[in-house]
Amino acid sequence: SQKIEQNSEALNIQEGKTATLTCNYTNYSPAYLQWYRQDPGRGPVFLLLIRENEKEKRKERLKVTFDTTLKQSLFHITASQPADSATYLCARSGYSTLTFGKGTMLLVSP
Amino acid sequence: DTEVTQTPKHLVMGMTNKKSLKCEQHMGHRAMYWYKQKAKKPPELMFVYSYEKLSINESVPSRFSPECPNSSLLNLHLHALQPEDSALYLCASSQVPGQGATNEKLFFGSGTQLSVL
Structure with a gap:
């Protein structure tokens, strides 16, 4: 089966730093990867x-x-x-349709 | 209007109750989805409707019954649920149903938080 894994459950960083989140997949490459934010x-x-x-790909402070x-x-927030x-x-x-990874919880501290 | 609206936001029901979740979008999207999400887990696909017809049923128990009355509305009828069915139920839509590998982004509603007692 085609799996998608986000190995880090949580990531804590200081405000102003760059956050880097990782997503790994198994078997063949998907034609597309998407990133979502969930509150x-x-x-x-x-x-x-x-x-x-x-x-x-870039969009404002985001880079994939x-x-x-x-x-x-890799998903970066600068x-x-x-x-x-x-x-x-x-x-x-x-x-x-899409198959989602478990997600990484990002906490940015002031 | 770029919203997917879900009602109710919260629902508590007993195991013998019958209830319905509702979802509405006015973006002209022709694919609509139901996902189930448990705490700290990814959304899991339940059903896909393409052009108002059920195209994917991910082996969901029959106590969940989807309905798509028209291109803007999607319902999920609930009957005789179990406590383990408690979860956040998410509705989503996309412009067209994916054909092969999909590049269609999904628009999600805020979900219905369901508790089964």
Whole structure:
């Protein structure tokens, strides 16, 4: 089966630093990887999508990379702020839908 | 309007009750989804509707019954649930149903927090 893993349950960083979250997948590369943000008791919110043939995608303070050799995607938040504290989910594309990882809870301290 | 609206936000029900969860979107999306999410777990797909027809049922027990009355509405009918069914139920939509590997981003509602006593 196609798995998607986010090995870090939680990540604590200081405000202003860059947060780096990791997402690993098994077997064949998905055509797309997506990243979502989820706040407690709320639904996930789409952030970024990256295609298999793209190495990097940026949106404001966010950057996503896709390394098919390492079977890994990295999600970076630069100049992090306490408001960035949330759970971040990666998801791999599949036939007709997405499979989500468990998520990494990011806590940015002032 | 870029929202997916779910009602109710919270629901407590007994194991013999019948209740329904409702979801609405007015973005013209033709795919709608039900996900179930337990605490500290990822969302798990339950059902997919494509052009108002049920296209995916992820082996969900029959005590959960989905319904898509029209392209904007999605319901989840609940009957004889178990305490282990307590979870956050999320509705989502996407512009078109994924064909093959999907690049369609999902728009999620805020969810219904369900407690079964």
